[in-house]
Every structure is written in structure tokens, then in C-alpha cells.
Amino acid sequence: EDQVTQSPEALRLQExxxxxxNCSYTxxxxxxxxxxxQDPGKGPEFLFTLYSAGEEKEKERLKATLTKKxxxxxxxxxxxxxxxxxLCAVQAWDNxxxxxxxxxxxxxxxxx
Amino acid sequence: KAGVxxxxxxxxxxxxxxxxxxxxxxxxxxxxxxYQQTPGQGLQFLFEYFSETQRNKGNFPxxxxxxxxxxxxxxxxxxxxxxxxxxxxxxxxxxxxxxxEAFFGQGTRLTVV
Numbered sequence: 001e002d003q004v005t006q007s008p009e010a011l012r013l014q015e016x017x018x019x020x021x022n023c024s025y026t027x028x029x030x031x032x033x034x035x036x037x038q039d040p041g042k043g044p045e046f047l048f049t050l051y052s053a054g055e056e057k058e059k060e061r062l063k064a065t066l067t068k069k070x071x072x073x074x075x076x077x078x079x080x081x082x083x084x085x086x087l088c089a090v091q092a093w094d095n096x097x098x099x100x101x102x103x104x105x106x107x108x109x110x111x112x
Numbered sequence: 113k114a115g116v117x118x119x120x121x122x123x124x125x126x127x128x129x130x131x132x133x134x135x136x137x138x139x140x141x142x143x144x145x146x147y148q149q150t151p152g153q154g155l156q157f158l159f160e161y162f163s164e165t166q167r168n169k170g171n172f173p174x175x176x177x178x179x180x181x182x183x184x185x186x187x188x189x190x191x192x193x194x195x196x197x198x199x200x201x202x203x204x205x206x207x208x209x210x211x212x213e214a215f216f217g218q219g220t221r222l223t224v225v
Contacts, residue, residue: 034213043116043202043216044155087155097167098143098206098214102155 002027002092006103013078013110021073021106023088033071034100035064036087044087047073078110114139116205116217124223130191133220135203137184143167143206144186145214146178150199161186193224 003026013019025033032051036044048057050066057064061082063074073086085107089100117136125131137144145168146158157170161180180186190197200221204214 036216041200041219041221043118043218046213046215049213089155097160097162098145098204099157099160099168099170100145100147100155100204100214101157102147104154 002090002101004088004090004101004103006086006088006106008106009104010107011109013075013108015079015110015112016077018074018076018078020075021086021108023071023073023103024069025071025088025090027090027092027101029093031091031093033066034089034091035062035071035073036089038085038087038105047086075108078108080110080112083108083110116203116215118201118203118217118220120220121218122221122223124225125193127193127195127224129193130189131193131222133188133190133201133203133222135186135188135205135217137186137203137205138215141205141207142184142209144180144184145204145206146186146188147202147204148172148199149202149219155202158188190222195224198222198224 005024007022035047038044048064053068061076065072085105087105089102119134143162145160147155149155160168164180175191178188200219202219203217206214
């Protein structure tokens, strides 16, 4: 069964304190891995798509990496406005269409 | 470029009633997926429509149904509402061809009392 596990469930950082969020996945054949950011009461906001092991993508203070079993979202020198829940999702090749399987998310809090 | 529009944003319904939620995808996108988000279960896939046909379905009871119109707008219906149906319902828009990102709407917050 395809599955996504994110850790930690919650992460508290001081402003400027870099860290990483983990997304471990089990999927029959990975078509793509997504990272989203979600603010309370809002829909997920797309951040990155990764397709193959070794791939990396960056956006401002965020950098996503992918291996054959997991993905990391590295946050460098975070600011309070980076506080949100970060979601990881996978899509498998044996799925027809756009079904995404999500992890439970990591709730990030950055204090000034 | 307009984003994904979901209406209404908030709904309060009584147990046993039915409800219809609407989603307008990004212009040119032909795939619409629906997800249920609850604190305990996270984001769970309900179903996907592409060119007016259901292309994929999650593990939800038959009380949950959907449809897609020729302009790609989609509706989701839940009949005989239960307290456990209270959730944030999210719609995702994809181009539907090849492999592309899914863009989400702001969601409809459904409360069943």
C-alpha cells in the first residue's frame, strides 16, 4: 500500500535557526513527490515537485531534496512568516490520473 | 490568471441533510480532484474527474458523489450527512494531461450539527 510519513509532527524554531523536515514514502513506482505549505483555514499552496532521486529544488529559504525512500525540506534561516504546516504528497505511476497521497504534515512554528 | 474557486466557503448543515459543493478549476485545466481534510485523518482523496468522467476514486462511501461539467467545473455532493462529515473539503485543479502540479482552492468548511 502506498504510504507517506512525515516527521516531526511539530517543530518549533527560533528565527534564524535552520532545520529539516522529513518525508518518508512507500510507493509502487514514484511518479512525483510534491511539497505544499498550508496556512490555517486555507488550501495547500504548491511549493515544489520532485521527480527522481538526486533532484533538488530551491525557493527562497526552502530547499527540497529527494532520495529513493525519502525527501527533505530544508529551511535555512527561517522567519516567523515561514510558520505553517508543510505537507508532502506522492503520486504513483499505477494511479490513473491525479490522485495524491498525503502525509499528516509537519506544523512549523518560528518564533522571533 | 485566476486560481481555483470553491463555493461556498462555509456551510452549516444538519444531520441527514444533503449538501452540494462547487469548484471552478484554473482556466484550461481539465482535471478536478476532491479531498477531505480532518485533524485526525489529514488529507484524503475522494475522487477525480477528467473530461466529465470519473478517473479515480478513493475509499469513501457512496454518499459521496461528484460530477464534472463540460466547462470543467465540478460539483461534489454528500447525502445523508453525518457528524463525521464535518471537514474542510478541498478541490485541486490539474491540467490533466502529462504530469503537472495540483493547485488547490481555499476549501469549503462544512460543519454538520
